[in-house]
Amino acid sequence: MSFHSGAGTLDTDVLIVGCGMGGARAALRAQELGADVILVEKAVVGRAGPMTYVHSQYAPPRLVEEPEELKEWIDELVVGGNHIVDQEACALLVQDGYRRTRELVEMGLPFSRNEAGELEYYVLRGHRVGTCLAADGRACMDMLKKRMQRKSHLRIVEKLHIVELLTSDGQSPTQGRVVGAVGVHVQTGRPYVIRAKQVILNTGPIYPKMHYCFADHCTGEGVAMAYRAGATLTGMEFLTFSGWGIFSDPHKPGQYIVVGGQAKFQKIGHFINARGERFMDRYDPVWGEQSGLPQTARGIMTEMLEGRGPCYMDLRHCTQAELDHLYAVVPSVGRSFSEFEINPRVEPLELNPVMVIGSQSSGGMDVRLEDAATDVPGLYAVGYCSSNPHMMSGIGAPITTWSNIGGYRAGEAAARRAEHLEHVRIPNAQVKQALKEFFAPRRRVRQVKPLDLWQEIHRIIAEPGFALFKTGARIQRVRDELRQLEEEIAPRVYAPDIHELVRAREAREYLQVAQLACAAMAARTESRGELFRVDYPYMDNDRWLKWLLLRREGKSLDPVITERPLPYEKWPVQPPKGQIPINYPVPEEYRA
Numbered sequence: 119m120s121f122h123s124g125a126g127t128l129d130t131d132v133l134i135v136g137c138g139m140g141g142a143r144a145a146l147r148a149q150e151l152g153a154d155v156i157l158v159e160k161a162v163v164g165r166a167g168p169m170t171y172v173h174s175q176y177a178p179p180r181l182v183e184e185p186e187e188l189k190e191w192i193d194e195l196v197v198g199g200n201h202i203v204d205q206e207a208c209a210l211l212v213q214d215g216y217r218r219t220r221e222l223v224e225m226g227l228p229f230s231r232n233e234a235g236e237l238e239y240y241v242l243r244g245h246r247v248g249t250c251l252a253a254d255g256r257a258c259m260d261m262l263k264k265r266m267q268r269k270s271h272l273r274i275v276e277k278l279h280i281v282e283l284l285t286s287d288g289q290s291p292t293q294g295r296v297v298g299a300v301g302v303h304v305q306t307g308r309p310y311v312i313r314a315k316q317v318i319l320n321t322g323p324i325y326p327k328m329h330y331c332f333a334d335h336c337t338g339e340g341v342a343m344a345y346r347a348g349a350t351l352t353g354m355e356f357l358t359f360s361g362w363g364i365f366s367d368p369h370k371p372g373q374y375i376v377v378g379g380q381a382k383f384q385k386i387g388h389f390i391n392a393r394g395e396r397f398m399d400r401y402d403p404v405w406g407e408q409s410g411l412p413q414t415a416r417g418i419m420t421e422m423l424e425g426r427g428p429c430y431m432d433l434r435h436c437t438q439a440e441l442d443h444l445y446a447v448v449p450s451v452g453r454s455f456s457e458f459e460i461n462p463r464v465e466p467l468e469l470n471p472v473m474v475i476g477s478q479s480s481g482g483m484d485v486r487l488e489d490a491a492t493d494v495p496g497l498y499a500v501g502y503c504s505s506n507p508h509m510m511s512g513i514g515a516p517i518t519t520w521s522n523i524g525g526y527r528a529g530e531a532a533a534r535r536a537e538h539l540e541h542v543r544i545p546n547a548q549v550k551q552a553l554k555e556f557f558a559p560r561r562r563v564r565q566v567k568p569l570d571l572w573q574e575i576h577r578i579i580a581e582p583g584f585a586l587f588k589t590g591a592r593i594q595r596v597r598d599e600l601r602q603l604e605e606e607i608a609p610r611v612y613a614p615d616i617h618e619l620v621r622a623r624e625a626r627e628y629l630q631v632a633q634l635a636c637a638a639m640a641a642r643t644e645s646r647g648e649l650f651r652v653d654y655p656y657m658d659n660d661r662w663l664k665w666l667l668l669r670r671e672g673k674s675l676d677p678v679i680t681e682r683p684l685p686y687e688k689w690p691v692q693p694p695k696g697q698i699p700i701n702y703p704v705p706e707e708y709r710a
Contacts, residue, residue: 125309125549130156130273131536132529133299133314135280135340138169139518140500141320142262143218143525144532149272153533156312157272158301160279164259166335167322168502169518171450174250174381175229176515177219179239182212189690194245198410198513199479200647200657201693202665202684207487207508210523211515218522219251227261229253230447243381243408244513252447255518277304279620280339282552283317283347283497288545291348291670295495297542300552307616309553315539316496316532319344320525323477323502324631325359326579327572327624337624338631340503341482345634346675349492349499350484351668352682355638356511357631358585358648359476360415365431366468367458374470375458379448384408386440387433389418390466391426401702410513412478412648415471416702419586423705430466438463473585474576475632477502478648479509484667489531490524498532500524510665511647559613559622566610568621574603575625579632587708589653590640597636604629634677638666641679645700652704656697663693 131153134141145157157163164170182188188209195208223229223237229251230238239249266272280301286294298313321340328334345351363380367373389398389407401417402409409417418429433441441462445452455462483492483499487507490498501521508514559568578599579585584592608626613619644658645651663684668677686692 125311128156128275128310128312129541130154130312130314132156132316132318132532133158133312134318134320134529135299136160136167136320136322136503137163137274138167138259138320138322138501138521139262140521140525140528141318142259142266143522144318144320144498144500144529145266145272146262146269147526147529148533149269151530151533153271153536155272156314157266157274158278158280158299158312159274159276160304161335162276163263163274164256168255168336169259169521170256174242174252174516174518175215175219175222175522176211176242176248176250176519177215177239178212178249179237181216188212191247193691194247195508195514196691196693198244199509200512201659202510202646202663203514204487204507204510204684205689205691210487211508211519214523215515215519218526219519222258222522225261225265227253227258240385242515243384244405244410248515250516254449275310278302278310279304279623280343281556281623282548283343284311284313284544284548285347286542286545288548290346290548292494296347296497298544300549302553302556302616302619304616304620307619311544311549313541313544315536315541316498318490318498318500318525318528318532319483319503320500320521321503323359324357324481324628325476326474326575326628326632327621328472328474328576335624336502337628339624339627340499342627342630344483344492344494344497344499344503345630345668345670347494347497348670349494349497351482351505351634351677352484352665353480353482353505353510354635354668355481355642355666356479356646356648357475357477357481357635358412358473359478360412360471360473360648362411362415362418362431362469362471364470364472365460366428366470368460368465368468369458375454375460379444379451380411382444382448382451383431383433384414386436386444387431388435389414389429390432391421391429393426395426397421397426397429405513412473415473416586416650418469418471419473419582420703420705423582424703429469431469432466433462434464434466436463472580474579475635479511479514480506481635482506485524488527490528491531498528500528511649556619556623559611559619562610562612564612566607566612568611568613568618568625571603571607571611571622571625574607575600575628575632578603583708586650587704588639588649588651590651593636593640597633597640600629600633600636604633630675634668637677637679638668641666650700650702652709655702656699658697659693659695660697
């Protein structure tokens, strides 16, 4: 039987694609206002995505209302974000973050508490004022799932992979509005067409499948679908995923352990190279070992390239009480150390850093602050798949809080707008084309496996000259190689079953998004945050206090790039002027 025979059809007021914190909050708020809600998850709610691995909610211990105090909170977000964040979004994060997080506390989510039973706040990495509450992300999602399952008119559909948005005019990009989506069940291969009055995307980060941490199945599908439908993207030049929390197994050479909790490690540990030197002050003289993930990963990799590796996370000086607190806040760390018989007080942990095209702080759909709506009618974006304007580049606050805020606002706006809309006829030609493209790899002669395509992607984007030391020529070379993969190798991929079909689709979506990132990287002629260019080794506040906007026009997927200057004349925190040098050490072979 063909995979696409017997398609299922569903109708709803509000369709939510992806269920992390943002998806759950959107579903609960929309249902609370009387909307029928279908929440679709490609995997299983509470067992996939960033929220199962991120353990923090950015929130003050009380509502910050006094203007000078609010400015202090905003200031460190602006400085941490390299002066390119939206200061209205920062104020929203501080004030609405308190309100929305208090609601989670009242729901009973298991945030950490002290011996007196009071909520235990801690200062965030790279901050002096901003505080967080810690919790086991998986436990939080389990509780939110149970709450959703008790609600009438709220249906959770798991293991359904959405492959395309549907539009009222059947066109991409659309001149109408988004009216639903088409997906495929990842176990049975059965297609589903979901007709919806409003659609909210909470599809997570953009990440190449490298079996790293929480995001192995989040490859940018939501961003790619929205871009094809006509949504504007921003922050794409800062798509640089960095991490150092991959440890070598000391008992099995060549084997690796991923444990998470990098920010918590940085609060108590030291980075040392093979000589025993603490080296992070060379790469971030201000924050040193409290630096952000891109700066830290870059520092470790440069030490290794210059012959001072391997590098280690050294916890040998830590007290048992400090380690016990780490294990309590990030349970995956304690479980991993126990399973692999690692005693961090005896041996330092060898690091295997990574830097690739992927979500770190920003890069996604441009959204309005008041309702998380994109510029395509009927479509919203919350969490990692939005542009995250409060932390457009550099050190910011946990994405989970922005998901919490955006999900609540999107759910409310979508429910209220759905009241005044009628369902429209689903464009059958658009459904057929989407399914034809998805199932195409099954009809090919055996040639290339999805894994082969992913390996080629990794080879291209992880090459040090591009990953660490970008120039215009290196960016263009990578973009050309990714385009060649998309045009010559991807059409030859063969997928014998539904699982391989999903992997093939994920690779195609990532290839589209990665090329958009390269286009934005080439357009921004400076270094800022995650983007470091050897040919422009300075942050240029005279020219580049603005966002790049990427939009599709016509049938071509190549972006039209425009600029949006930031309205500093109405914001409280002012940037330094001029060109500010970025003094990263660059090995001789990678200098422009």
